[in-house]
């Protein structure tokens with residue numbers, strides 16, 4: 001299965017989660033590309049070959065989805081109207097803020113309108129230390145969801161079946 005992980009990260013926490021997710025998918029034999037969302041046109045072309053798409057974001061302001069993620073989602077969904085494979089969402093945040101990891105909820109809100117959301121993961125700040133296992137558990141759960149996600153001629157069903 002081809003997995004595409006698109007992330008945005010200001011201070012590195014969300015990038016760390018993205019890399020741990022990448023490592024976990026690789027350990028199960030999947031092909032993974034991880035890309036910073038500043039490369040918006042590269043993402044547009046990579047999406048065509050992706051069977052599973054992940055978006056990762058920090059939360060900013062007072063529960064805000066960062067502008068660059070809002071712009072990417074608008075570009076993919078509204079401007080390009082791309083057919084999206086199933087997605088999963090992850091984010092890092094800080095429980096000190098009233099809207100903890102709200103970017104994950106907002107991405108889910110937008111993406112549920114156009115595709116299936118297979119799972120979400122929220123991590124408090126850095127994934128190092130006692131949270132290090134969470135990305136791997138997330139990937140295991142996603143792979144189970146992917147197995148269940150059988151719809152007719154779905155690309156994902158064929159990719160999993162041919163593994």
Ligand SMILES: Cc1cc2nc3c(=O)[nH]c(=O)nc-3n(C[C@H](O)[C@H](O)[C@H](O)COP(=O)(O)O)c2cc1C
Nearest residue numbers: 009010011012013014058059063092093094100101
């Ligand atoms: C100005 C500012 C606003 C923030 N607002 C929120 C927020 O509303 N909700 C939240 O969960 N975290 C909030 N955070 C915490 C960040 O989302 C958190 O530190 C995150 O791990 C940063 O991710 P990054 O290292 O990938 O940039 C805020 C941090 C800063 C500096």
